[in-house]
Amino acid sequence: MKAELMAVKALTFDVFGTVVDWRGSIAREVRAVAQEKKLRINATKFADAWRAGYRPAMDRVAAGTLPWTKIDDLHRLILDDVLTKFRVSALSDAEKTHLNRVWHRLKPWSDSVRGLKRLKKRYTISTLSNGNVALLNNMAKNAGLPWDLILSAEIFHHYKPEPEVYLGAAAILGLQPSEVMMVAAHKDDLRAAARQGLRTALVLRPDEYGRGRHPDLSPEPAFDINAADFNDLAAQLGL
Amino acid sequence: MKAELMAVKALTFDVFGTVVDWRGSIAREVRAVAQEKKLRINATKFADAWRAGYRPAMDRVAAGTLPWTKIDDLHRLILDDVLTKFRVSALSDAEKTHLNRVWHRLKPWSDSVRGLKRLKKRYTISTLSNGNVALLNNMAKNAGLPWDLILSAEIFHHYKPEPEVYLGAAAILGLQPSEVMMVAAHKDDLRAAARQGLRTALVLRPDEYGRGRHPDLSPEPAFDINAADFNDLAAQLGL
Numbered sequence: 372m373k374a375e376l377m378a379v380k381a382l383t384f385d386v387f388g389t390v391v392d393w394r395g396s397i398a399r400e401v402r403a404v405a406q407e408k409k410l411r412i413n414a415t416k417f418a419d420a421w422r423a424g425y426r427p428a429m430d431r432v433a434a435g436t437l438p439w440t441k442i443d444d445l446h447r448l449i450l451d452d453v454l455t456k457f458r459v460s461a462l463s464d465a466e467k468t469h470l471n472r473v474w475h476r477l478k479p480w481s482d483s484v485r486g487l488k489r490l491k492k493r494y495t496i497s498t499l500s501n502g503n504v505a506l507l508n509n510m511a512k513n514a515g516l517p518w519d520l521i522l523s524a525e526i527f528h529h530y531k532p533e534p535e536v537y538l539g540a541a542a543i544l545g546l547q548p549s550e551v552m553m554v555a556a557h558k559d560d561l562r563a564a565a566r567q568g569l570r571t572a573l574v575l576r577p578d579e580y581g582r583g584r585h586p587d588l589s590p591e592p593a594f595d596i597n598a599a600d601f602n603d604l605a606a607q608l609g610l
Numbered sequence: 611m612k613a614e615l616m617a618v619k620a621l622t623f624d625v626f627g628t629v630v631d632w633r634g635s636i637a638r639e640v641r642a643v644a645q646e647k648k649l650r651i652n653a654t655k656f657a658d659a660w661r662a663g664y665r666p667a668m669d670r671v672a673a674g675t676l677p678w679t680k681i682d683d684l685h686r687l688i689l690d691d692v693l694t695k696f697r698v699s700a701l702s703d704a705e706k707t708h709l710n711r712v713w714h715r716l717k718p719w720s721d722s723v724r725g726l727k728r729l730k731k732r733y734t735i736s737t738l739s740n741g742n743v744a745l746l747n748n749m750a751k752n753a754g755l756p757w758d759l760i761l762s763a764e765i766f767h768h769y770k771p772e773p774e775v776y777l778g779a780a781a782i783l784g785l786q787p788s789e790v791m792m793v794a795a796h797k798d799d800l801r802a803a804a805r806q807g808l809r810t811a812l813v814l815r816p817d818e819y820g821r822g823r824h825p826d827l828s829p830e831p832a833f834d835i836n837a838a839d840f841n842d843l844a845a846q847l848g849l
Binding site: 508 | 682742743745747748757758759760764765782783784
């Protein structure tokens with residue numbers, strides 16, 4: 372382990388895509404809804420369209436054209452659009468509310484729970500997600516994610532990659548930024564964390580966008596660690 | 611179980627005195643410091659004096675004569691006063707900093723960990739303490755407290771018993787106040803929670819202020835539950 376990593380006391384995790392498989396989980400539930408309602412929906416395209424609305428919605432909050440709005444509510448705004456786009460009109464309001472909460476029921480990647488348990492032995496492990504606290508808590512209860520605490524953009528009223536989120540997490544943990552390592556499958560998240568002085572670990576999730584639809588997965592020496600999964604991360608940290 | 615308690619989804623816990631024994635834990639560490647430094651200090655009186663400065667310090671924040679200040683820093687301000695009062699001048703700054711963090715090392719009552727594990731099976735269990743997040747996280751890691759999440763006055767920038775703390779906790783959990791039950795050994799905390807619509811459970815901690823120095827321990831029908839300890843609370847909730 373590199374000497375500068377000896378000071379790390381807390382690992383903060385991106386969640387959507389890094390800890391849980393949003394695309395597969397959503398597609399499964401949409402497929403079940405389609406079957407029940409006898410609709411023809413391309414479930415993975417539906418999941419992709421829902422997720423594609425996410426960054427623009429947060430950008431509207433960052434720009435101030437939307438007031439602070441938590442992800443549950445942004446997800447619902449986007450869902451209503453996507454349902455229109457996919458010409459789905461058969462859902463009641465209660466059914467839409469239930470479907471919107473699929474984000475609370477996302478399933479972890481196969482190494483997530485075991486890897487987190489290993490990492491928890493030495494480190495404080497926390498979410499640092501744009502998901503709101505209730506969503507992250509419900510997900511953790513459903514999936515058995517053993518977080519020490521749940522930190523969220525909601526607490527700071529800023530979305531990643533804004534600096535307030537990374538600096539706010541270090542401050543509320545009572546740590547220097549260099550004592551915190553951001554863990555994510557997304558290079559932009561890690562680069563933003565590194566700009567605020569946090570340590571960084573890239574974890575590869577080659578199937579996040581579907582098999583064969585890889586984002587940029589090349590390891591980068593600029594990150595402190597490049598890991599294949601959470602167990603590899605634990606091993607590289609000497610656990 | 612009363613019908614209106616069927617809706618409860620989360621239990622939020624006061625921590626100092628309710629989950630952990632601040633007085634015994636602090637007295638033990640102060641006694642060890644006194645022995646090492648060959649000082650004569652009445653360690654339980656020292657603990658009581660330190661704790662006595664807590665409410666007035668938070669009141670200064672609530673009144674606006676102090677800006678928002680987290681408990682770690684309030685504890686240090688009070689500690690410096692108490693050291694002067696007890697004529698202790700033998701501690702270096704690093705030793706004072708270490709002693710101040712005794713609040714991160716408080717020991718749980720004997721039923722706390724097991725009771726929380728039982729309650730966690732059905733409920734979201736969270737701190738709702740005036741202690742800051744880092745303090746509560748370090749305490750949980752030291753003592754093995756199995757919180758789902760750590761909520762603190764620090765997140766809301768208001769101290770209990772201000773309404774913002776109770777309402778803020780319900781909101782961030784995505785719940786109605788009536789779906790949250792406040793658990794505390796202190797009636798004023800519970801009364802303030804009840805005024806905001808939360809459910810309430812009194813847990814008796816007869817030794818909090820030392821044996822034979824009981825606060826008001828009479829059960830009150832105004833609280834939804836009056837329990838002897840966390841295991842009794844679990845039993846009364848049908849767990």
